[in-house]
Structure formats: C-alpha cells, structure tokens
Amino acid sequence: MNEIKIFCPATIANISCGFDVLGVALDTIGDEMVVRKTQEKGIRITKLNGQQLPMETHLNVAGVAGLALLAVSDYDGGFDIEIYKKIKAGSGIGSSAASSTGAVWAMNELLGKPFSTLELVKFAMEGERLASGVAHADNVAPALFGGFTLVRSYTPLDVIPIPSPAALYATVIHPQIEVKTSDSRKILKTTISLEDGIKQWGNLGGLVAGLFTSDYALIGRSLEDHIVEPIRSILIPGFDAIKTTAMSKGALGCGISGSGPSIFAFSKGEQTAQKVGTGMKDVYKKIGIDFDVHISKINTSGIKRL
Amino acid sequence: MNEIKIFCPATIANISCGFDVLGVALDTIGDEMVVRKTQEKGIRITKLNGQQLPMETHLNVAGVAGLALLAVSDYDGGFDIEIYKKIKAGSGIGSSAASSTGAVWAMNELLGKPFSTLELVKFAMEGERLASGVAHADNVAPALFGGFTLVRSYTPLDVIPIPSPAALYATVIHPQIEVKTSDSRKILKTTISLEDGIKQWGNLGGLVAGLFTSDYALIGRSLEDHIVEPIRSILIPGFDAIKTTAMSKGALGCGISGSGPSIFAFSKGEQTAQKVGTGMKDVYKKIGIDFDVHISKINTSGIKRL
Numbered sequence: 022m023n024e025i026k027i028f029c030p031a032t033i034a035n036i037s038c039g040f041d042v043l044g045v046a047l048d049t050i051g052d053e054m055v056v057r058k059t060q061e062k063g064i065r066i067t068k069l070n071g072q073q074l075p076m077e078t079h080l081n082v083a084g085v086a087g088l089a090l091l092a093v094s095d096y097d098g099g100f101d102i103e104i105y106k107k108i109k110a111g112s113g114i115g116s117s118a119a120s121s122t123g124a125v126w127a128m129n130e131l132l133g134k135p136f137s138t139l140e141l142v143k144f145a146m147e148g149e150r151l152a153s154g155v156a157h158a159d160n161v162a163p164a165l166f167g168g169f170t171l172v173r174s175y176t177p178l179d180v181i182p183i184p185s186p187a188a189l190y191a192t193v194i195h196p197q198i199e200v201k202t203s204d205s206r207k208i209l210k211t212t213i214s215l216e217d218g219i220k221q222w223g224n225l226g227g228l229v230a231g232l233f234t235s236d237y238a239l240i241g242r243s244l245e246d247h248i249v250e251p252i253r254s255i256l257i258p259g260f261d262a263i264k265t266t267a268m269s270k271g272a273l274g275c276g277i278s279g280s281g282p283s284i285f286a287f288s289k290g291e292q293t294a295q296k297v298g299t300g301m302k303d304v305y306k307k308i309g310i311d312f313d314v315h316i317s318k319i320n321t322s323g324i325k326r327l
Numbered sequence: 328m329n330e331i332k333i334f335c336p337a338t339i340a341n342i343s344c345g346f347d348v349l350g351v352a353l354d355t356i357g358d359e360m361v362v363r364k365t366q367e368k369g370i371r372i373t374k375l376n377g378q379q380l381p382m383e384t385h386l387n388v389a390g391v392a393g394l395a396l397l398a399v400s401d402y403d404g405g406f407d408i409e410i411y412k413k414i415k416a417g418s419g420i421g422s423s424a425a426s427s428t429g430a431v432w433a434m435n436e437l438l439g440k441p442f443s444t445l446e447l448v449k450f451a452m453e454g455e456r457l458a459s460g461v462a463h464a465d466n467v468a469p470a471l472f473g474g475f476t477l478v479r480s481y482t483p484l485d486v487i488p489i490p491s492p493a494a495l496y497a498t499v500i501h502p503q504i505e506v507k508t509s510d511s512r513k514i515l516k517t518t519i520s521l522e523d524g525i526k527q528w529g530n531l532g533g534l535v536a537g538l539f540t541s542d543y544a545l546i547g548r549s550l551e552d553h554i555v556e557p558i559r560s561i562l563i564p565g566f567d568a569i570k571t572t573a574m575s576k577g578a579l580g581c582g583i584s585g586s587g588p589s590i591f592a593f594s595k596g597e598q599t600a601q602k603v604g605t606g607m608k609d610v611y612k613k614i615g616i617d618f619d620v621h622i623s624k625i626n627t628s629g630i631k632r633l
Binding site for chain 1: 344345480487515516517521527528535549
C-alpha cells in the first residue's frame, strides 16, 4: 500500500470538569487527508484545501508531526500529504489536532504500523506545540484513540481510554468570532480555591463513572465546571443564553469546547441533540452572530480509512 | 425481629487524589453493635465497651444519628444500643462513622427498611457533625454502601458506588499518636495551584477508571496526591519512611487515611499486603512508636448482620 485516504475527526477537549484532561472524538465532522509514500525523503504538503494555512512542512502542523515520526523511523523514503480541511482553524474543535494526528496515523499505516497509538499521540503533540505553543494531548489523544480519553499525566504520558454510552450525542455550535487561544489562556487564574478543586475532582470522578456505567443522568449531573467556564465564557458572546437553551431542550450538559469559541452539549439520543442544535441556532440568529452547527454521535474508533 | 447484631466496618477516607470525595470500606476491622427495639421512646446507649466515649444519647454519635432517623420515622417506640468498639477513636479509619452508620442501618432493618441507603447516609452524617463539627459523608458512605464510594456532591447529596477489583487489599498502620482533626484541617491551604488541581482530577479520573477495569497498575499510578498529603504528612512521624517502605514492598500506592494518623496502602493480593504490613511495622519499631496494623480485603457489602 502506497497511498491512503483517511477521515480525521474533530474533537472536543476540556470537557467541563475535565479541564486539561478529558477529550472526545466526533463522528460527523472532520478533515480528509490523502497520504502517499514517496521515494524522495522528507515530507511535503502538496495540497491544502478549505483553509488558509501554511504549506511549508516546518510551519504546518501535519508536517511537523510527520517529521517527529520520521525522525525515529528507519524508513528511508518520504511522504506527500494532501489536506482537505473541513474543520475551521480556531474553532475550538481540534482543527490542528485533526491534521497532526491524520498525518502520523496515515504514515504509520503505510509503514506497517511500527508505532503504538501512544507513540502516535507523542508525534502529533509536536503539531500541537507548533499550533499553540504547548504540546498538549487533549485533542490528539481522542482523535487517535477514539471515544473519550483521559490524559492522566504527561510525565510520563498516560492516556486512558474511557468508554462511551451508545446513545450519547454531541451538539456543537461554532459562533463565527475569533477567540485567541493565548487570550483564553491568559485570563485563567493560576490558583483556585480548594473548595472548587474538590467539586471539580468529585465531578470528574462522577463523569468517568457515568461513562463506564452508561448512566446518562450521572453524566449530566457531573458536567459542571466551577473553575474555567465562569472565566472563559465571558469571551464567548451569548454563552449563558446558549447553555440555558441547550439545557431547556433536554441536553445532559453544556460547556466550552477546547478554549472556545465553540460550545458543546451532550444529549441522550440524536433527536434531543437535534432539538438542542435548533435551540442554539435560534439564540445566535437573534443575537445576529453567524454560526455552524454540528450534530454527531461519539466517534469510538478515531481516525478511519475512507 | 426485635434485635439485631451487626458488624460495622472501618473505612478509609480521603484516598490520595480523592481528597474529600473518595472512601472505601474494610473487611477485617470494625465495631460490633447490638440494637434492640423498645417500647420506651427515644434512644439509649446501654453499653459502650472498648473505648472511653460519652454514653449520653445527645453526646454519642450513634445516638445522634439514630435520633435523626427517629425524627422522620413514624415508629412510636425506641431503641437500645450496645456498642462494642474495636476501632480506636481518632485513628483516622472512621471510628465515629462505624457507630453512626451501625445505629441507623440496624434501626432501618428492625423497622422493615423504610429508608434508602442514601437516606441512611444523611442520618449518619449527623453523627459525623457531632464528632468533627462537619457533617461529611466520606466515611459513612462507604460504611453503608460498601466498596469504594464517591461523594460527588452535597447539595444535593450524590453518592456514587464504584466497583473494586477482587484482589485489592488494604494495609493500614495506626501509629499510637494523637493528631487532632482540627489541627490537620487548620494546616490545609484554602487555595491550590490550578496545575496541582489538574493533576488531582486527572488522577481521580484515572483511579476511577482503574477501579472499573480492575487495572491495578493504573490504580497504582493514579494514587497520587500533590495537594493534601505533602502538608498533612508533616503531622505524622515517619510518614515518608512508611510510604517508601510500602512502595518498595510492592504496594500499588500509599497515603494518609482520613485526616490521619493512620496510613493506608493498597496492594494486589493478600501476600503483598502482608509484606507491606511487615515493612511498615519495622519502620515504627525502629523509630519506637507503638502501632496497630490491619490487613483487609475491600469490604464490598458494607455493614452486615452477625
């Protein structure tokens, strides 16, 4: 096999009480990529459709992630990469992670799978370092493992796949405004109250238990964030109205996707997820903000061949 | 049935990364109680063996917890309670919780189980309020539910039972020193760094996942506490040596039980738990501190009839 065409899922990171540790992969939104073995060494981004992003290998997240893999591989050829972006850059649903993970996953397939999924996470994190200055795994881990993933530790890297109930759906609304990741990081406080911390780890424990037992009500009760959401939501116009609407339409919980501006809600069943989406749309229509809405089942397998 | 004799398990609360939310019940250490229906209204502590504790109903945790139940019951008689303490007061393994929960569990049995386990937790919390000034559920929840329990929230009270792997054993060493709960609470800081918070909820998520999947290695990796243990361990002589020894003997993890002074370790298998106990003993023998050691399987059913 010399060429592979793949789907790279969008992902939600910073899931409410799971700030900086819990992410999930989506099923109906993602990029496509074509990766091809070449005799010429190195990596070239030969096509980049759908978004204005750098095509120079060292400035492209897929390029940089791929180079990290190549650096420890004994393969003496190279790769051409075509990227068909459907996830908007800066939307907060793992646009850079989709490209980084797609590149290394496809390369690994074409080389006969010499690397483990955890190793691929590490390579893809180099793409995240380029995109945001921080080599985080919040989005690349779920994109590669599928489903929910908990990044328990970075030293050493410890990624724990968490199961997801069959009827769990995500609704994501992306208001077409720009929130700089650096801004949304800057406004976070470096200390929190012990009291809020206790609530947060209680909720995270409840959320993980709810995901293991398919207890939708428990998942809903646990989707609380007393620490980051109250601060970051200020940067997202209409956040409170969107959340109130989502909950009134039957969502289990609602929060900021990644560092925003996208907002996600989880629901039991597609029908509720659709209702939540319609309610969210109405809020932004009234305010007069353009948006995209995505409804998706949880993607439990991660990147897939097309 | 007019009389019941029961076993009330000791419990470990504040399990490392689960500070204030995660507790577990033990199997081989606990109190015994006899509870008897009487025509006379109210509650009387008619016997209290093994510890010097108040016998006046309003000053005894079992009495106060029982009164909380009676206050909402339509039963128009009363109860006599005999308490045979085997758990030392102030040891940090839920001495007061054993008495509080035992009283309300036995009364509920004798009345034909009008109350749910969660309601019993609420009654027993009144005993904890008397004992420590705070109506916490860290110990009473695992004593009543058995196994591991996560207290996700107090408003409203939300207790999540978490499964425990079959070969999980606890070793508990109780150095015969006094640490006042008020002191061990006073030295805690009211704020923590966001960075430590993230580690803590990552670990709690990992621990819950490890308990669900019987992944002993993950349980071990997750038994970390960067927040409370570094502060409270200062009050427990030899803590670092005990922990180092426990880990070197094969324990999965080791931490402070409750607010101390007892120290717990978890191990896979009874043999390892015994080795850990022997190692811990040797440390306190060298230092010249008296101690009790308990080795116990996890108690998965909570209080039981004898």
